[in-house]
Amino acid sequence: FWLVPTFKNRKLPPGPPTFPLVGNLVFVTKSSYGLKAILRQLWAQYGPIVTVHFGPRRMIFVSDRHLAHEALVQKGSVFADRPVPGVATRFVTSNQHNINSAPYGDLWRLLRRNLTSGVFHSARVRSFARGRERALRAAVDLMRSESEAGRSVDVLGVFRYALCSSLLVMDFGTLVEDEKIVREIEEEHRRLLLGFARFNVFSIFPSITKLVYKERWRELVEIRRRQEEMLLPLIRARKEIVLKKLEGGGKGEDGFEFSYVDSLLDLELPNEEGRRLTEGEIVTLCSELLNAGIDTIAGTLQWVFANLVKHPEIQEKLFAEIESSTWREITGENDDSAEFIPEEKLQGMEYLKAVVMETLRLHPPNHFLLPHAVKENVKIAGCVLPKGTIVNFAVSEMGLDENVWENPTEFKPERFLEINKDVDLTATREITMMPFGAGRRSCPGLGVAMLHLQYFTANLVRGFKWTAKQGTSEIDLSEKQEVGVVMKHPLEAVLVRRRISNQS
Numbered sequence: 001f002w003l004v005p006t007f008k009n010r011k012l013p014p015g016p017p018t019f020p021l022v023g024n025l026v027f028v029t030k031s032s033y034g035l036k037a038i039l040r041q042l043w044a045q046y047g048p049i050v051t052v053h054f055g056p057r058r059m060i061f062v063s064d065r066h067l068a069h070e071a072l073v074q075k076g077s078v079f080a081d082r083p084v085p086g087v088a089t090r091f092v093t094s095n096q097h098n099i100n101s102a103p104y105g106d107l108w109r110l111l112r113r114n115l116t117s118g119v120f121h122s123a124r125v126r127s128f129a130r131g132r133e134r135a136l137r138a139a140v141d142l143m144r145s146e147s148e149a150g151r152s153v154d155v156l157g158v159f160r161y162a163l164c165s166s167l168l169v170m171d172f173g174t175l176v177e178d179e180k181i182v183r184e185i186e187e188e189h190r191r192l193l194l195g196f197a198r199f200n201v202f203s204i205f206p207s208i209t210k211l212v213y214k215e216r217w218r219e220l221v222e223i224r225r226r227q228e229e230m231l232l233p234l235i236r237a238r239k240e241i242v243l244k245k246l247e248g249g250g251k252g253e254d255g256f257e258f259s260y261v262d263s264l265l266d267l268e269l270p271n272e273e274g275r276r277l278t279e280g281e282i283v284t285l286c287s288e289l290l291n292a293g294i295d296t297i298a299g300t301l302q303w304v305f306a307n308l309v310k311h312p313e314i315q316e317k318l319f320a321e322i323e324s325s326t327w328r329e330i331t332g333e334n335d336d337s338a339e340f341i342p343e344e345k346l347q348g349m350e351y352l353k354a355v356v357m358e359t360l361r362l363h364p365p366n367h368f369l370l371p372h373a374v375k376e377n378v379k380i381a382g383c384v385l386p387k388g389t390i391v392n393f394a395v396s397e398m399g400l401d402e403n404v405w406e407n408p409t410e411f412k413p414e415r416f417l418e419i420n421k422d423v424d425l426t427a428t429r430e431i432t433m434m435p436f437g438a439g440r441r442s443c444p445g446l447g448v449a450m451l452h453l454q455y456f457t458a459n460l461v462r463g464f465k466w467t468a469k470q471g472t473s474e475i476d477l478s479e480k481q482e483v484g485v486v487m488k489h490p491l492e493a494v495l496v497r498r499r500i501s502n503q504s
């Protein structure tokens with residue numbers, strides 16, 4: 001498949017020669033994770049920026065952190081666009097009316113700013129603490145009942161449920177109390193994400209592929225119909241609450257002053273004569289929060305606990321930090337009786353943060369960013385990328401650079417306690433790791449994600465001693481691509497209660 005050299009593209013970064021029209025055949029059939037092994041060979045052969053052809057589309061892949069910084073931060077506005085999406089993406093994003101797929105422009109700016117300053121600023125995030133506590137309690141209850149029955153715990157399944165429950169509170173307040181409905185919503189969203197590789201077939205000649213893959217198209221339409229069926233009643237109920245609030249003043253009936261839906265109701269869309277979002281578009285935006293947050297955080301928590309089981313000494317060190325009197329002294333309270341460590345008391349726990357950071361460095365849930373596109377012709381690494389070129393960046397490689405990280409494949413949270421390892425997760429100054437991306441399109445959920453990761457980790461280490469059915473030495477950290485990159489052999493945890501004192 002490397003027969004015809006790409007002479008006409010010599011200003012592009014180097015890459016394997018390609019068949020005209022079909023590109024490098026081997027790439028067309030691979031998932032992004034499957035691609036990584038091949039890309040590693042290409043980076044070794046051609047350098048840290050390579051061009052690959054997927055059928056008629058060309059893509060640039062970058063593995064070097066300096067080049068990534070130059071593109072995403074220094075030339076951020078040029079690299080901040082997204083590629084024109086295929087039919088399936090357009091269908092489920094209400095024609096690019098969500099944050100991650102919107103082209104770089106006024107609509108994207110409005111939606112992103114609404115999320116970051118309207119919903120994810122610290123006071124608002126604090127106001128959702130009750131939802132996180134409820135989600136944590138649900139996780140603890142599930143774990144407790146499984147371990148008391150002598151069964152090992154399906155860790156990822158529990159975390160997915162808990163995260164869905166917590167993010168639903170951000171979307172809708174406490175409208176979704178029923179465990180069955182939370183599960184249904186979580187499963188339906190995962191069905192869409194898992195199916196996406198298959199739905200991409202509609203990017204090519206859609207009017208033909210929709211006929212050839214009739215059943216598949218029907219499946220996609222059905223998933224979207226189910227999403228609307230589940231979320232529309234919640235959106236309408238939230239509208240009622242907002243109306244009543246306006247009439248009566250103060251909080252909604254559910255005690256939540258605010259939810260993501262509330263913030264979306266009043267938005268006026270730029271370049272569309274200031275029209276409001278349709279109900280379908282609000283479904284899309286609420287779904288985006290679930291799609292973006294559930295599997296990323298749940299998957300990372302699974303990696304945290306797999307590593308804590310594999311390294312019992314790290315787990316004990318973390319438990320010691322949590323148990324140390326420091327956080328109680330700070331408040332002057334006796335928190336021994338508290339069911340959970342409150343979020344605001346996680347601040348001083350440096351080792352906790354180090355464990356989470358080390359997990360994100362070594363096991364970022366996304367090994368690549370979402371694809372970027374360049375807004376205009378741009379020079380990088382001595383090459384010229386024409387306007388519209390699709391570029392992606394290898395997140396997982398950045399965290400393994402031996403020039404930054406000593407023995408990079410080792411799980412060693414202590415590295416983050418060294419004085420000079422004050423890593424900036426937004427990667428603004430430099431990129432040493434970038435699990436959340438960097439620059440304008442970087443993850444707006446960073447703060448919310450870190451809060452969940454630290455809150456769940458601290459409380460679940462305080463509550464249980466973690467071991468595994470498969471035995472400590474047999475914990476296998478091999479990976480597989482699912483919605484994100486997860487454990488190939490899922491962690492089946494065996495938990496012994498340490499305390500959740502007021503429930504004993």
Ligand code: HEM
Pocket residue numbers: 099100101112288289290292293294296297300364365366368369370371435436437438440441442443444445446448449
């Ligand atoms: C461990 C948890 C998470 C990780 C590692 C993560 C990582 C990422 C990455 C790598 C990107 C792509 C950045 C790019 O294309 O340059 C992204 C985008 C995004 N993330 Fe996250 N994410 C996490 C959790 C969340 C949460 C909790 C939310 C919201 C509830 C969220 C919302 C988004 C959105 C809306 C985008 C699109 C941003 C844009 O296009 O402007 N993420 N995230």
